[in-house]
Amino acid sequence: xxxxxxxxxxxxxxxxxxxxxxxxxxxxxxxxxxxxxxxxxxxxxxxxxxxxxxxxxxxxxxxxxxxxxxxxxxxxxxxxxxxxxxxxxxxxxxxxxxxxxxxxxxxxxxxxxxxxxxxxxxxxxxxxxxxxxxxxxxxxxxxxxxxxxxxxxxxxxxxxxxxxxxxxxxxxxxxxxxx
Numbered sequence: 001x002x003x004x005x006x007x008x009x010x011x012x013x014x015x016x017x018x019x020x021x022x023x024x025x026x027x028x029x030x031x032x033x034x035x036x037x038x039x040x041x042x043x044x045x046x047x048x049x050x051x052x053x054x055x056x057x058x059x060x061x062x063x064x065x066x067x068x069x070x071x072x073x074x075x076x077x078x079x080x081x082x083x084x085x086x087x088x089x090x091x092x093x094x095x096x097x098x099x100x101x102x103x104x105x106x107x108x109x110x111x112x113x114x115x116x117x118x119x120x121x122x123x124x125x126x127x128x129x130x131x132x133x134x135x136x137x138x139x140x141x142x143x144x145x146x147x148x149x150x151x152x153x154x155x156x157x158x159x160x161x162x163x164x165x166x167x168x169x170x171x172x173x174x175x176x177x178x179x
Contacts, residue, residue, distance in 0.1 A: 005065035009050040009073050012080060017045050024072065028079025031120065031136045035071055038064050043072070050076075071139075078136040085145035087131040091160035094152070095128035103131070107152035107162065115148060130165075 011017055015028040022037040037043060040055040041064055052069040054061045074083075089096060089107065096105045101117040103125070117123055121144055124132040131148065135141045145164070154161035156172045163169060 003066070005052055005054070005069045007069065009052075009069070009076060011045070011048045011050060011076060013048075015076055015079055017050060017076070019043055019045060024075075026072070026075045026079055028076075028136075030079050030082055033075045033079060033137055035068075035075060037068065041065065041068050043068070074138040078138055082134050082136050083138045083141045085133045085141055086165035087133070087145060087148055087162055088165050089129040089131070089162050090154070091152075091158075094160070094162075096125050096131050097128070098123045098125045103148070105148070105151055105162070108160075109152075113151050115144075115151075118144065131162075 012028075015026060018025045018027075022039075024035045024037060024043055026033045026035075038061075040058070040061045042053045042055060044051050044053070050072055052065065052072065054065045077083075089105070091108060094105075094107050096103060098104070101123070103115045103117065103123045105113045105115070107113065118140060120137060121133060121135040121140060124134065126132065133141055133145045133148070135144075149162050149164065152161045154163045154167070154169045156169065157174055159169050159171055
């Protein structure tokens with residue numbers, strides 16, 4: 001049995017979870033999320049707790065068991081306190097700005113790169129070099145932050161580029177002059 005999959009999720013009082021066939025809907029103060037369940041995975045809600053069980057011991061079903069439980073747990077947590085990824089930009093002239101739901105990044109290219117926020121995602125630029133991606137769905141927040149980082153990955157010689165706030169880039173030594 002999956003160690004993660006057999007753990008029970010406790011539902012906080014301000015969150016409601018409804019199951020309609022193979023669709024689980026989680027509603028909280030920050031919004032609502034929907035998850036489609038794969039076949040042979042069963043979710044039950046009773047006494048303020050969510051239990052995820054599998055109906056067969058197939059390899060595919062066993063691999064989905066813990067994943068579905070983790071997704072449900074992230075959904076329950078996300079509708080209470082939104083998920084957040086922090087990025088920082090390093091480099092001369094590199095900066096970011098936000099207008100409405102569009103993030104504009106100047107990262108050393110001739111033209112600025114414009115990213116439009118998907119539904120449920122919010123961009124906050126605290127300084128010119130700090131970007132916060134906030135949303136209730138953890139997977140979408142992580143994917144959008146990854147897409148922003150792909151604009152200009154941090155390079156290993158000077159460390160210029162876009163990186164996660166807690167990411168460490170080990171710098172390499174450059175060419176040395178002959179003596």
